[in-house]
Every structure is written in structure tokens, then in C-alpha cells.
Amino acid sequence: MSTTTMQDQARFSAEDCATVVLASFACRACLAAPDLISLKGRPGARSATSCCPRCGTLNRVTMSDAQAFQLWTLQRGNTFVHFAPEYW
Numbered sequence: 001m002s003t004t005t006m007q008d009q010a011r012f013s014a015e016d017c018a019t020v021v022l023a024s025f026a027c028r029a030c031l032a033a034p035d036l037i038s039l040k041g042r043p044g045a046r047s048a049t050s051c052c053p054r055c056g057t058l059n060r061v062t063m064s065d066a067q068a069f070q071l072w073t074l075q076r077g078n079t080f081v082h083f084a085p086e087y088w
């Protein structure tokens with residue numbers, strides 16, 4: 001089985017609410033919400049990766065340090081965010 005990888009840039013800003021922020025991580029192929037987001041990367045090179053629970057597409061979203069911090073402090077509902085410990 002081949003996995004498609006989609007790359008994008010996070011589009012939310014500091015004023016956006018949780019719903020808008022999490023919408024940045026919806027699957028690029030089918031718009032399903034991720035159940036797990038893995039956040040990696042050094043300061044200045046943060047990226048979030050999630051595997052779509054519906055279609056299996058790998059979605060990768062790059063973001064600023066401020067956006068990563070916002071994701072960290074967010075009320076994330078049913079979406080679990082894993083922070084790779086070596087980077088924090």
C-alpha cells in the first residue's frame with residue numbers, strides 16, 4: 001500500500017479559536033479530522049505530521065514557533081497531540 005504525503009503551511013493565527021486551529025490539520029485529501037498529531041522539529045523548523053484515520057494520507061504541516069506553542073496550549077478536544085520530547 002502506498003501512502004500519499006501532503007505538505008502544507010499552517011494558516012491559523014494567534015487570535016484563532018481551537019476549531020480554526022485544528023482545521024489547519026484536517027486531511028488535505030478528504031478533510032477528515034486527525035485523531036493524532038505528532039509535533040516535531042527544532043525551534044524555527046516545527047512541523048506537525050498526522051496520518052488520516054479515514055484515507056491513510058500522511059499530512060505534514062509546517063508552522064512557526066508561535067503556532068506550535070499555540071497548538072500546545074490549545075483545548076484540543078478529541079485530537080491528541082504528541083510532542084517529540086527531544087525537541088522541547
Ligand SMILES: [Zn+2]
Nearest residue numbers: 027030052055
Ligand atoms: Zn483523509
